[in-house]
Amino acid sequence: MDNTKVFNKTVVEDKEVETILQEVVIALETKGYSAIDQIVGYLMSGDPGYISSYQNARIKITQIDRTKLLEVIVRKYLSSCDI
Secondary structure: OOOOOOOOHHHHHHHHHHHHHHHHHHHHHHOOOOHHHHHHHHHHHOOHHHOOOHHHHHHHHHOOOHHHHHHHHHHHHHHOOOO
């Protein structure tokens, strides 16, 4: 019986991005911002000023490449659809 586990780098990276994104959303909503509007503004412009510095949200989100962030968001969305 083979108990070898396969390491999937994409799954690990996606989970890290999801965790950071959840923390950023909580920080933005706690401060009264629309998390969707602020994150879209950041993704479209690349300006981290759209993300509050509250609870280090700005630092956290800028640690993720914006392309990777979009990739994770789209993958998560598509996996929940019947496409």
